[in-house]
Amino acid sequence: MKSILNGINYLSLIIFGVGVVDVFLKAAQSKKDIQQARTLAQRKQLLKAVQIGKKVIAQWPSSPTFFEQRFRYMAMGDVLEKFKPQVNKWHSQVKMVQKTLASARKLEASDQKNPMDITVLSQVVQLYQKCTNLIDDPKLIKSIERCQKEIKCRHQFQSFFATGQEQAKQKQFKQALAYFAQAQQLFVTPELQIAIHNCSVQVKQEEQYEVTLKKVRSMAKAGQFKDALAVLDPAQAQFNRSDGQELVRQLSRVIQGKKLFNQGLLAEKAGDFKTADTHYQEALMLLPELTETRMRLSLLSVKTENWNQVIHYLEKVPGQQANYLRGFAYFKQNNLPQADREWQSLAHSQVKDQRLIIQNITQRQRLLAIREIEEYVNNNKLKLALSSSSNFIKKFGVDPIVKSNLEDHIQPRLESEIWQEKDWLTIAENTESQWIQNCDIKSLHNWVVACYYQAQIYPNKRGDW
Structure with a gap:
């Protein structure tokens, strides 16, 4: 072959x-x-x-x-x-x-090694990446990684240095030095050395200032607000820092709030309830966390028999006194079940006696209310029975018999009577309300049927609804 x-x-x-x-x-x-x-x-x-x-x-x-x-x-x-x-x-x-x-390497060689500048290295990375789009060279990948690592280090340095400078501006010199130390581990620059020196000479004064702040806070916790402010003012004049400024504002607010509260007490003792109320309101605006102010305002409202205000001022205020006053206000509003709930945590014998009276009265009122519902139903006054049942549940809570009677008898009979009257406008409005409230298939069906018959009777008014 x-x-x-x-x-x-x-x-x-x-x-x-x-x-x-x-x-x-x-x-x-x-x-x-x-x-x-x-x-x-x-x-x-x-x-x-x-x-x-x-x-x-x-x-x-x-x-x-x-x-x-x-x-x-x-x-x-x-x-x-x-x-x-x-x-x-x-x-x-x-x-x-x-x-x-060649351009990338020349540009990389021209980099000044300035940690505050990443412009040149970013351009170098772009050039290297442009090359990797055409050729696969491990050396190129290493060059890119090297430049990106350097850029990351410079970013970290810039972040540490900038944060340290910001802390120094706020006179947090010890914190500033901590950030400068992290920056120094990456690069050493003249600007960084100057910043470290400037902060170091301020640390002693900062430490003295923080000792004063600690003392002032301790005095404030002990209730020595005026003395604390007197100690803080000179220290703040020499070393004015933002946390000290905030502490000055807080102390001034407390002192002014306490002053207004005391003025309210004096006016209340003098029988000038209007002036007392004004001072208490101003104190409450300054010190909303001061429960004593709410207690005094509620007591003023008791004296003026404004029971809604008593309840408003004591909302979420803890303590037996607040529970008693809230219960008393509900008692005056004839809301006996709520009054009983407010007083159930009180152990005083007189309160216990009052609770027994309230419970007896409440039971009597429940029986009378149930009897009233029965009479309305027997006399076919279903709307009144509906209203009375709703009021009963609102006042005394859910009673199984009242609830069952309302849902299984009163409401169905009312609905039946409305449908029998064939007042489709009223029926449509009622069924729409029930659909909005219940959002079930039965309510939707009734609403659609009512709308259909209404449309047959009033075809020219379809656009209105």
């Missing part, structure tokens, strides 16, 4: 001037090499792809004879002609990458 091929190749060489077998064998190898180059290009290994591509192209004469060209076309078609522009494109991309890499 080999001898036959050699013979054919020798014969074609004599006749056509080119060995046909040599052409086909070389074409087969070239196609393999072309596929390998394209695969490398897809993997961003352009330099190797260009090297293989140039080698393939160099194997074939650029000006072949007629027969050589025909045999080449028979062996590999136009693969080589299509491959040449690809190699040229890859070669151009390699040149562009090399040029970009």
